[in-house]
Amino acid sequence: MTDSAFVVVRPGALTTVQDLGRFGHAHLGVPRSGALDQPAHRLANRLVGNAEGAATLETTLTGCAVRLRRTATVAVTGAPCPVTVDGRPAAWGAAVRVPAGALLEAGAAAHGVRSYVAFDGGVEAETVLGSRSTDVLSGLGPAPLAHDAVLRLGPPRGPVPGVDGVPHRGAARELVLPVVLGPRDDWFTTAGLRTLATGEFRVSAASNRIGLRTEGPALERAKDGELASEGMALGALQVPPDGRPVLFLADHPTTGGYPVVGVVPEPYLAAAAQAVPGTPVRFTPLGRVSWPLSARRDVPSDGTGGVAEGVAKNVAEGVADRD
Amino acid sequence: MTMRSLPVGEHGLLIELDSGEAAEALHAELLRRAAARRLPAVREIVPAARTVFLDGLADPGRLAAELPGWRIPPLDRDDSATVEVPVRYDGPDLAGVAERWGVTPEEAVRIHSGTEFRVAFCGFAPGFGYLTGLPERFHVPRHATPRTRVPVGSVALAGAYTGVYPRSSPGGWQLIGTTDTVLWDPAREPAALFTPGTRVRFVPEPEPGPAAADRGTDTAPRSVSEGAAP
Numbered sequence: 009m010t011d012s013a014f015v016v017v018r019p020g021a022l023t024t025v026q027d028l029g030r031f032g033h034a035h036l037g038v039p040r041s042g043a044l045d046q047p048a049h050r051l052a053n054r055l056v057g058n059a060e061g062a063a064t065l066e067t068t069l070t071g072c073a074v075r076l077r078r079t080a081t082v083a084v085t086g087a088p089c090p091v092t093v094d095g096r097p098a099a100w101g102a103a104v105r106v107p108a109g110a111l112l113e114a115g116a117a118a119h120g121v122r123s124y125v126a127f128d129g130g131v132e133a134e135t136v137l138g139s140r141s142t143d144v145l146s147g148l149g150p151a152p153l154a155h156d157a158v159l160r161l162g163p164p165r166g167p168v169p170g171v172d173g174v175p176h177r178g179a180a181r182e183l184v185l186p187v188v189l190g191p192r193d194d195w196f197t198t199a200g201l202r203t204l205a206t207g208e209f210r211v212s213a214a215s216n217r218i219g220l221r222t223e224g225p226a227l228e229r230a231k232d233g234e235l236a237s238e239g240m241a242l243g244a245l246q247v248p249p250d251g252r253p254v255l256f257l258a259d260h261p262t263t264g265g266y267p268v269v270g271v272v273p274e275p276y277l278a279a280a281a282q283a284v285p286g287t288p289v290r291f292t293p294l295g296r297v298s299w300p301l302s303a304r305r306d307v308p309s310d311g312t313g314g315v316a317e318g319v320a321k322n323v324a325e326g327v328a329d330r331d
Numbered sequence: 332m333t334m335r336s337l338p339v340g341e342h343g344l345l346i347e348l349d350s351g352e353a354a355e356a357l358h359a360e361l362l363r364r365a366a367a368r369r370l371p372a373v374r375e376i377v378p379a380a381r382t383v384f385l386d387g388l389a390d391p392g393r394l395a396a397e398l399p400g401w402r403i404p405p406l407d408r409d410d411s412a413t414v415e416v417p418v419r420y421d422g423p424d425l426a427g428v429a430e431r432w433g434v435t436p437e438e439a440v441r442i443h444s445g446t447e448f449r450v451a452f453c454g455f456a457p458g459f460g461y462l463t464g465l466p467e468r469f470h471v472p473r474h475a476t477p478r479t480r481v482p483v484g485s486v487a488l489a490g491a492y493t494g495v496y497p498r499s500s501p502g503g504w505q506l507i508g509t510t511d512t513v514l515w516d517p518a519r520e521p522a523a524l525f526t527p528g529t530r531v532r533f534v535p536e537p538e539p540g541p542a543a544a545d546r547g548t549d550t551a552p553r554s555v556s557e558g559a560a561p
Contacts, residue, residue, distance in 0.1 A: 038457045137517060241343045263452065296338060
């Protein structure tokens with residue numbers, strides 16, 4: 009049979025279809041979703057000649073195996089893992105020609121968590137709100153891969169570009185995450201913020217596509233009570249009542265009611281998505297951004313609560329100018 | 332009106348206001364400005380209980396500095412369409428809610444269905460709207476222990492809000508009824524029936540039919556929501 013599809017032989021622990029994600033629907037409660045390690049996803053697509061937005065498979069720890077019904081150019085990136093075609097070793101991080109009928113397997117991650125499997129033409133799942141991504145929080149997009157499921161591939165692309173070599177990050181002994189403080193750092197005591205900066209945290213096994221949970225010391229709160237629900241950013245460090253920060257990844261809820269002590273900039277989230285449970289985590293607070301934090305419409309320029317005070321407050325606190 | 336602009340990472344801006352109404356008015360103004368191309372490029376605008384969050388701004392500080400000079404008209408309550416949602420008031424918590432309100436269940440139904448609601452914001456799940464409009468004396472607490480499974484279409488109350496579960500999920504709100512109205516349909520434009528600003532009226536249906544008891548068992552949730560789940 010030579011149709012443009014593949015059959016799932018081994019779905020692994022969790023293998024989902026992912027692209028760059030859904031944008032512009034957060035106000036309806038729709039998470040961004042998309043590949044957690046976006047550089048790896050983009051690289052896999054480039055290796056097989058796809059546009060970066062084509063859908064790939066994102067595996068979790070144990071890889072996956074599929075049988076192709078048409079000859080395809082395939083590349084596996086992200087977490088390094090043994091790649092085989094009909095049981096014979098093939099290259100990781102490179103374009104591999106897989107003949108029709110052959111079994112392609114991405115094995116268990118040697119280190120890291122998530123590998124990306126790109127096929128020339130991309131995975132052709134149904135598009136929901138502009139994306140083919142599986143969103144595990146809200147259930148949008150294609151179901152996670154299941155045994156015997158059949159997924160379609162897009163039409164094969166033209167010639168595969170030559171690539172000299174694929175850079176690869178080694179296994180991280182420690183995850184170091186910069187944190188831009190705010191918007192709710194004032195919900196924590198000075199000691200609580202010191203705990204964030206100096207505490208020894210570890211990646212919890214309860215982590216998933218929604219969030220990287222941590223184990224470690226609790227951040228001491230300055231304010232009790234509940235925060236009214238507010239919009240949540242990708243990379244937000246939300247602190248639930250147990251005091252252990254949860255780093256929001258692509259499938260995070262769009263609003264939430266626990267205070268966000270700070271936000272990890274997007275370029276660092278790929279490393280977070282590849283950190284295995286038990287990996288030590290160190291947060292390095294960067295301070296607040298330096299634009300005015302307080303502005304009152306009803307008391308213009310009286311110096312008590314307006315823009316001038318906001319700037320003065322930042323300067324007084326010795327906050328670096330990050331604009 | 333007081334506005335507080337708070338940084339959210341390098342490209343986000345959280346604007347905090349005194350009230351939900353002020354947040355709705357600012358959100359409406361932001362949408363007007365976006366439509367008129369008088370707003371800097373932004374990836375998401377997310378209204379919530381007392382805040383509006385803007386994400387993907389190149390220079391959030393600049394917008395924060397401009398905000399105090401804006402004229403924000405008060406919310407126009409008549410500028411949006413009204414969605415009518417037929418409800419069977421058969422929820423397991425209806426009697427308890429009526430008791431808290433100090434009225435009979437029949438009177439509780441009249442109060443709820445006689446209220447004009449407005450979608451203040453969405454969240455929790457695609458298509459879940461937080462509807463405001465119930466006077467403060469009718470606000471009820473969430474259950475101390477959330478139900479592990481609330482059927483799709485459940486009409487529920489908690490705090491200042493009413494909501495309808497767009498799919499089966501865990502939840503801690505007080506369930507007062509059920510509806511067959513489809514809250515979320517990705518094939519529809521927009522996919523969500525409730526979008527921020529939409530006015531909503533619940534219309535009582537006659538007694539529940541035999542089909543009502545089993546609703547929602549076909550859509551098992553794929554995961555458990557985190558954070559402040561309804």
